[in-house]
Amino acid sequence: MVTLKTQRxxxxxxxxxxxxxxxxxxRDEEILKYTQVPRDYSIKKAREHITKExxxxxxxxxxxxxxxxxxxKKINKQMIGIISLNSINKQHKRxxxxxxxxxxxxxxxxxxxxxxxxxSFCFNQLKLNRIQFSCSTENKASQKVIESLNAVFEGIxxxxxxxxxxxxxxxxxxxxxxxxxx
Ligand SMILES: CC(C)(COP(=O)(O)OP(=O)(O)OC[C@H]1O[C@@H](n2cnc3c(N)ncnc32)[C@H](O)[C@@H]1OP(=O)(O)O)[C@@H](O)C(=O)NCCC(=O)NCCS
Numbered sequence: 001m002v003t004l005k006t007q008r009x010x011x012x013x014x015x016x017x018x019x020x021x022x023x024x025x026x027r028d029e030e031i032l033k034y035t036q037v038p039r040d041y042s043i044k045k046a047r048e049h050i051t052k053e054x055x056x057x058x059x060x061x062x063x064x065x066x067x068x069x070x071x072x073k074k075i076n077k078q079m080i081g082i083i084s085l086n087s088i089n090k091q092h093k094r095x096x097x098x099x100x101x102x103x104x105x106x107x108x109x110x111x112x113x114x115x116x117x118x119x120s121f122c123f124n125q126l127k128l129n130r131i132q133f134s135c136s137t138e139n140k141a142s143q144k145v146i147e148s149l150n151a152v153f154e155g156i157x158x159x160x161x162x163x164x165x166x167x168x169x170x171x172x173x174x175x176x177x178x179x180x181x182x
Pocket of ligand 1: 035113134136140
């Protein structure tokens with residue numbers, strides 16, 4: 001069970017009991033537009049998704065972490081978003097990071113802080129070599145976060161996803177261990 005800490009955050013494994021909080025936080029246009037969370041989401045679907053993700057976690061293929069705030073004991077256990085490590089490939093030593101935050105918690109640098117500790121875990125503990133990020137070409141906030149982590153822009157995957165009756169282009173970035181260590 002992986003738990004990561006930063007100055008302001010604690011990242012800990014998502015549990016089935018987090019389904020309602022996830023459902024409530026994802027009732028937001030930006031999340032529905034830019035992530036794989038479906039528009040017809042429900043608490044039941046959130047539970048099913050957690051179960052599916054936790055199977056991947058047990059197989060060592062993913063990390064699915066709830067982001068909580070450290071500072072205020074009262075809301076210590078309240079989730080503010082999720083950061084995940086997906087497609088962990090031990091042979092090729094690579095994985096991809098994805099994330100979202102509830103609307104009221106954005107623009108405070110939380111995701112950058114969460115990405116930094118997860119990157120350190122990836123390179124130093126999991127001994128991975130390549131961490132990929134991708135975001136819609138329209139998602140300026142995510143683009144800014146990824147670029148602020150010094151990830152290298154690798155190109156655009158045209159019409160990579162189909163959502164809301166149209167295709168979306170994705171910007172792909174990656175950080176290699178040698179770049180991270182520099
Ligand atoms: C993407 C997301 C996780 C960023 O989280 P965050 O904690 O707000 O990120 P940070 O505070 O670390 O940084 C956001 C930066 O983007 C900037 N930004 C926010 N909205 C912006 C916009 N519409 N255009 C340009 N810049 C924008 C902020 O000013 C900030 O820049 P700064 O670091 O220079 O101050 C959050 O916006 C979110 O959850 N969005 C909806 C879901 C989503 O898009 N997930 C990612 C899918 S790839």
